[in-house]
Amino acid sequence: MVSIPLKVKGTFIPATLLELSDEDPVRIEEALTHRLESEAPLLTQAPIVLEVSQLPESAPLAPLQQVCEKLSLHLMGIRGGCEHQQKEARRLGLVCLGDSRPKPAANDDRQYRAKVHVGTVRGGQQLVHESGDLVIIGSVNAGSEVLASGNIHIYGALRGRALAGIGGDASVRIFCQALHAELVSIAGRYRPSDAIAEDILGQACQVWLEDDRLRLDPLGV
Incomplete structure (x- = not known):
């Protein structure tokens, strides 16, 4: 039997999105340097995508x-931009992720419903729901991934990765009964385990966005 040297799996790789409203590299470098003082893990531990x-x-x-290279940031690609900018991005070895998040058509009558999963999400599993909330009656083990366009409700411990708002909805939240997450993300804004405060670990928790920054708060407070 011939062994297969690789496996192809779909996954959601979190990246930090920098939405640029100024093309001046000096001003951008100053702003990034300032953010690095308080948000180094967010900017240095995942690929960077520039919204142009x-x-x-x-x-x-x-x-x-060049600014990203100077600051040791891992620039992966761009999102949006005209044809000329996308050609330049490819010439620079960057990935083009297309235009900004698509808006649903006015006559879009799809039904958005919650998906319920009963049981533990085991390491290596990926559970995705692209059209509503995801409810998990059980725990999410380390090494697993749960993703939803809506809210994520976990009636158990979160030890893996939870990514809500994968379609860009920044109003969604993640709820769990015991937080030990490898990573949490809302609409592309994420926080890895080493950037989660120790005093919130093990608690029932909600994760949400306020002023474009992730908040992790104990439930019932």
């Missing part, structure tokens, strides 16, 4: 890549 849809079509990308 608000920049002029003439804005060059090479100086922005």
